Amino acid sequence: MIDVKSRFEITKKITIMLGELNDDQITSILSSQVLGRIACSDGDQPYIVPLTYKYDGKCIYGQTNEGTKLEILRKNPNVCFEVDRLTDMRNWQSVIVYGSFEELTTKDAEEARDILFTRVFSLMTSSTVHSFEHEVTGKIDDSTRVKYIMYRINIDKMSGRFEKQ
Numbered sequence: 001m002i003d004v005k006s007r008f009e010i011t012k013k014i015t016i017m018l019g020e021l022n023d024d025q026i027t028s029i030l031s032s033q034v035l036g037r038i039a040c041s042d043g044d045q046p047y048i049v050p051l052t053y054k055y056d057g058k059c060i061y062g063q064t065n066e067g068t069k070l071e072i073l074r075k076n077p078n079v080c081f082e083v084d085r086l087t088d089m090r091n092w093q094s095v096i097v098y099g100s101f102e103e104l105t106t107k108d109a110e111e112a113r114d115i116l117f118t119r120v121f122s123l124m125t126s127s128t129v130h131s132f133e134h135e136v137t138g139k140i141d142d143s144t145r146v147k148y149i150m151y152r153i154n155i156d157k158m159s160g161r162f163e164k165q
Contacts (some may be wrong), residue, residue, distance in 0.1 A: 016163065
């Protein structure tokens with residue numbers, strides 16, 4: 001059993017640092033992750049959902065299908081986007097992006113799909129799966145991976161925080 005004095009000594013030795021991320025750290029987190037959360041609002045109720053994305057240094061690219069998120073974004077293009085990198089509850093980094101949703105069409109949509117899939121598609125199949133080690137009994141179905149609507153978040157401002165022990 002640890003007495004109060006010993007517990008204080010142990011706690012005293014743990015240094016926790018809280019702070020703000022600089023621009024390079026924010027860029028690093030946005031560039032290294034592929035899963036974030038987009039928050040939007042219809043004016044009455046906030047709505048937040050996870051999504052796969054690609055940050056190209058200027059904008060955040062994503063894809064979606066018709067549904068609640070797209071309906072809200074078309075009515076109110078103001079968004080907040082969040083991504084984090086978590087080692088444990090005392091070692092994390094989080095980035096918040098404020099910007100506007102822009103639905104893409106034609107050539108812009110094709111370019112956005114290339115940008116997104118260059119980063120995300122390679123992560124969709126486990127690197128431990130090797131077709132030569134397993135019997136292939138069917139055709140690969142990518143229909144749930146490719147969504148019809150491409151968009152980008154045009155960034156207005158970004159900020160980041162961290163905790164490190």
